Amino acid sequence: MTLIGDLVEILGPDRVLSEPLERYLYGTDGGVARGEVIVVVLPETASEVSDVVIAAKRHGSPIVPRGAGTGLAGGAAPAVPSVVVSLTNMKNIEIDLGNRTAWVGPGVINLDLSKLTRSSGFHFAPDPSSQSACTIGGNVANNSGGPHCLAEGTTTSHVLAVEIVTADGEIVLLGGPAPDPIGLDLRSVVVGSEGLLGIITRTLVKLTPNPLDVRTILAGFATMEDAVATSSGIVARGVVPAALEIMDQKMTRAVENFVGAGFPTDAAAILLAEVAGHPAAVEAEARLVEQVANENHVTSLRVAADGVERAKLWLGRKSAFGAVAQLAPDYYLHDTVVPRTQLVATMQKIYEIAERHDVLMLNVFHAGDGNLHPLVAFDASVEGQLDIVHAAMEEVARVCIEAGGALSGEHGIGLEKRDLMPLLYNEADLDAQARLREAFDPDGLFNPQKVLPAGSRCADLGRPLPTGAWL
Numbered sequence: 001m002t003l004i005g006d007l008v009e010i011l012g013p014d015r016v017l018s019e020p021l022e023r024y025l026y027g028t029d030g031g032v033a034r035g036e037v038i039v040v041v042l043p044e045t046a047s048e049v050s051d052v053v054i055a056a057k058r059h060g061s062p063i064v065p066r067g068a069g070t071g072l073a074g075g076a077a078p079a080v081p082s083v084v085v086s087l088t089n090m091k092n093i094e095i096d097l098g099n100r101t102a103w104v105g106p107g108v109i110n111l112d113l114s115k116l117t118r119s120s121g122f123h124f125a126p127d128p129s130s131q132s133a134c135t136i137g138g139n140v141a142n143n144s145g146g147p148h149c150l151a152e153g154t155t156t157s158h159v160l161a162v163e164i165v166t167a168d169g170e171i172v173l174l175g176g177p178a179p180d181p182i183g184l185d186l187r188s189v190v191v192g193s194e195g196l197l198g199i200i201t202r203t204l205v206k207l208t209p210n211p212l213d214v215r216t217i218l219a220g221f222a223t224m225e226d227a228v229a230t231s232s233g234i235v236a237r238g239v240v241p242a243a244l245e246i247m248d249q250k251m252t253r254a255v256e257n258f259v260g261a262g263f264p265t266d267a268a269a270i271l272l273a274e275v276a277g278h279p280a281a282v283e284a285e286a287r288l289v290e291q292v293a294n295e296n297h298v299t300s301l302r303v304a305a306d307g308v309e310r311a312k313l314w315l316g317r318k319s320a321f322g323a324v325a326q327l328a329p330d331y332y333l334h335d336t337v338v339p340r341t342q343l344v345a346t347m348q349k350i351y352e353i354a355e356r357h358d359v360l361m362l363n364v365f366h367a368g369d370g371n372l373h374p375l376v377a378f379d380a381s382v383e384g385q386l387d388i389v390h391a392a393m394e395e396v397a398r399v400c401i402e403a404g405g406a407l408s409g410e411h412g413i414g415l416e417k418r419d420l421m422p423l424l425y426n427e428a429d430l431d432a433q434a435r436l437r438e439a440f441d442p443d444g445l446f447n448p449q450k451v452l453p454a455g456s457r458c459a460d461l462g463r464p465l466p467t468g469a470w471l
Contacts, residue, residue, distance in 0.1 A: 003059040003083070005040050005324060010051045015042040015089070026084045028077045029069040030130075032332055032380060033415045035078030044089045046163060046171050046201035051327035053199065053445075054169040056083045062448045067106060067138030071132040072333060073414030075142065075194050079449035085199060087137050092202075097122070099177065100207045106137020106200050113205075125152040128410070129318040137200045141340070143192030145410035147243040147317060148274070150368035154410060156191040158206045164190060167441040169338035177204065189436070194412050194423040195447040211242070212278035215286040216310045219293045220267030220300035224248060227269035228343045231367035233271065235293040235340065239285050242276040244368035245317055251362040251375075258323035261316025262309075264300045272317055313390040320364040321375070327360060328377035332389045334398055334417065338405035340370045349399045350374050357392035372400065398423060411449045421453050430456035446456030 001009070007016045017023070017040040028034040033098045038061055043049045056063050062082040069076050078084065090105035093113065097120055104113060110131040114123040127146035128134055134144070140162060145154040151156075161175035175187030190197055221227040224246075231244045247270050249256070252263045271293070275285040286303065293301055304310040321336055324331045338346045347363070350372070354361035365372045374396055397407060401423045409414060413421065419428060434457035437444075 001400065003055065003061055006055040006059070007039060007041055007052060007083075010055060011041055011043060011048060015044075015182065016040075017042070026066065026069070026086065027369040029066075029071045031072045031074045031077065031414070031416060032330065032386065033074030033077040036066075036081040037078060037084050038081050040084045040086055042086050042089050046165060049085065049087075049165045049199050049201055050169040050171055052085060053165055053167065054081070057167065057169070057337060057443075057445055063199070063445055064140070064447050065137075065199045067135035067141070068109070068130075068133050070128075071138060071142060071412065072335075073408070073412045073416045075412050075414035075447070075450060076138075077415060079415060079447075082448075087199070087201075088135065090137075090201065093190045095120075095207075097207075100209075101177065101204055102207055103202055103204050104136045105202060106140070108136045110134050110136060110139060117207055118210065121210050123126065123210055124205060125149065125208040126155045128164055130322060131318075136203055136205070138402055140200055140203050141193065141195050141411065142412040145366070145371070147245050147272075147314075147366060149410075150244055150366065151240050152208060153204070153244050153277075156188060158208070159187065159191050159203055160206060161204035162187055162190050162200055163202035164200055166198050167443065167445045171201070172198070175204070192412070194414065194451055196437050196451060198446065211282075213279040213282040214242070214276045214310065215276060215282050216304040216313055217271075217273045217275075217286060217289050217293075218263070218300075218302055218304070218313055219271045219273070219289075219298045220264040221269050221271065222267070222299050224269040224298065224347055225344050226296045226298070227271045228347065228367060230271055230293050230296040230298070231273075232340050232343065233296065234289055235294065235368065237288055237333075239288055241273050241285065241289070241368065243272065243274040244366070245272040246270065246363075246365055246367040247272075247317070247320065248363040250318055250360075251323070251364045254323040254326060254362060255316045255320055258326060259316055259319045261312050261319075263313075263316055267299060272313060300453050308452055317364070317453075320362075324362060324375060324377050330380040331375050331377050332386075332393060333373050333375040334393050334397055334407075335411040336372050336374075336400035336405055336407060336410050337409040338370045338372065339399050340368070342403040342405070343367065346372070346399060346403050346405075350396055351401070353395045357388055357395075359389060359392050361392075366409070370386055370405065394420065415450060418449075418451055419453050421451070427458055431458040
């Protein structure tokens, strides 16, 4: 029987998509990469995922797991012709308020989980800007973050256990309800593994209590340096706010034209700061934020008067990527990271790179943890434009690494930053990561040619030579 015939026998014809348009739609994600899809399948249970894996392996077909496809690094775009396993039909949620946890399927939309638990006094803390569309499975695969992960931590801090289907089709549970299980912490190895180690079919997540009080402060500055200095100054005074977000003027104007969030468009940069917790602490921390902003020449400052205004400000922040669609049909970004102390110098270099390459760059970033999002708006249909954008963004990545930073804070490596990995990792580092991947997936069935560049697996590094081999 053919591969598609086997898959239809497992799932039925309605959950096996093989028409050209269907395969085309699943050939890319939110980024610019596109790959060839052999067939798309829509399993609904871990058992069905297992059967699909076994069938694909029998036919020698690679597998690309996929959530909502909101990723920006090409993680869900096949690098080689593949079976795409879309997990969006796996939406089961089992809430345990007594233990402040929930078992969730990989297809549960991030925001839906918080909507379901908010009235009970809890929410799921990671809140990517795409949280109204992205799925928990994708969040776990990429260790996603979001504006409010400064104080609460990224997804890995909120996962207790993951159930995966291995490359052999076995259903395995890693971790458990206990926060520190005995033995190797393979749960943490899988979180952020970008679909290379197994297919996530369930996750046990922590639910975070809703804060008693929240204060959201919007500050405008005449220079990016003053905005960054305020962000760093707040943390240096011993306060870790719930969020510290910065936008430059180009981004602020795009957002204002898009959703009218009330941002000051005359400011060179704005800082959106939020403090949350006990009312007494919130009051004190809000005063400190205002004090540090004044020390750094703030030009405008206001505190959201109520929940409606607060929601409007966050709508503006979380609409930033969408707002860029007004400027050009395509955009490209790297979510590189630098130490907070290097933000000012790094931002100056990034603006110089954009000017030298003559690209339209907008900036919005998580200032509290130095997670940058330089974003270039461009038209990919113009010959040579994507090459220019790639060149500029590779320089940005190099500048961030030279500043002591990292290639990604929350978006993953995928295809887009795969070949930049040697900037950060030496041969031994890459070989160790490749060996780990081999331990889970010896044949490279899952998401091949992602994350690790060609040659990462140094066959002879640290291994005894086979009998009869010679150098």
